Amino acid sequence: MIRVTDLCLTQGDFRLRDVSFTVPTGEYAALMGRSGCGKTTALEVVCGLRAFETGRIEVSGRNVGRLKPAERGIGYVPQDRALFPTMRIRDQIAFSLVIRRWSPVEIGRRVDELAEMLGITRLLDRMPDGLSGGESQRIALARALAFRPKALCLDEPLNALDEELHDEICELLDEVHRQTRVTVLHITHSPSEARQLAGIVFRMADGRIQEEGGTA
């Protein structure tokens, strides 16, 4: 579960005001709104990458508002994927597990499992340069899911993909969600994307949640 309660922050001219929403455990939620409405900021606050003034952020019932990003148990896929350019794909996916000192055998097993689920097994020994948008997205997803996070935050994951890939990654996200049952918060400006994937949709405008509705 991701629960945000009365979140407020001011940054220059921009403000988030009393943002509240709840994504129940295992649900797929879309946070929708135009560019500049504050949805990426809200997502970064949830992930712990941005300070906020007042409010409460809970993940799986735990108040994570003052925890470091590392301690929140949230997988994060930024809009530009930010694959580490100096690491082989295998090492990127294993990254969070190495940090958590998993044994090499367990790490190997987990990396193979994720690679298979996301269809990137043949890419594991490559460096990330020259990958297609779809491949990068799959790897970024695998990397974020590796440590079995309680929640997954996706920032415009389907942006900048051509139509064919768009549908392919859409199906993949759906499949990943079905298999892992991870709680997902997906940011998008596209209503069709939200309809296609999300069980719950929050609409954001001018730094506020305007409405909340299910699509299922």
Next chain:
Amino acid sequence: MKPSVQSDAVDAADEFRAPSDAPFLIGLIVLGGTYVGIIVLMFLADLAFTDSESILGALREPEIQYSIKLSLISCTISTVLSVWVAVPIGYLMSRFQFGGKNAVDAILDIPIVLPPLVIGISLLILFNYPPFEWISDHVVFEIPAVILAQFMVACAFAVRTMRVTFDQIPARFEDVAMTLGCNRSQAFWKVILPQARHGVLAAATLAWARSLGEFGPILVFAGSTRMRTEVLPTSVYLEMQAGNTKGMLAVALIMVAAAAVVLVTARLFGMKRLNA
């Protein structure tokens, strides 16, 4: 009538000729070529003026051998120190906002804009005051003064290079690393520094080259004692004072060769890493 007006217009458009690019390109080539030409001619003149005998003669002199050795060692130490200091400062200035940041930024530029001689004088004066005064006997006019004088200037250039390097690496990488379980230090060592390796190499090359050429501050702060604080620029100066033009030029060419070796090595190494 209308169609004919249109077709006239089309014809006129067809006939339009943009002015030639030649004057612009010739201007670029002449201006650029003059500068590049002067650089090359300068070295050719140096080579024409000297001969292998006088270079070998200079290399055989114990004073010159000492000065080459001290230059190589002191430049390497000051380069290591510069990079060691420049990496954290560059990272701090690139990633963090803090009160007085602009002032710190300006202070970091002082060794770049200040005449190097003034750095030497200021170091000399600084070592009149405690706690520096306590170690003054072991530093001023001794080898540590050579290294410190080189470091003070070289480090400022290394800091600039590292700052630009870190500015070009998006903070998004640290964000992701931190959500994956890193603290700031792990994110820096595992994700950011590997990406900054070309910048580190560039900073080190620049620091080494600056250190090799450092003269003014060394003269003031470390003196020009033969077989003690004599580095290659000091040798050039001393040979010139003694009226030994051939010797001066020989030492100067040794410096050119040393700088060229470092630059070429750094470039080759950098290229190899880029293509890997």
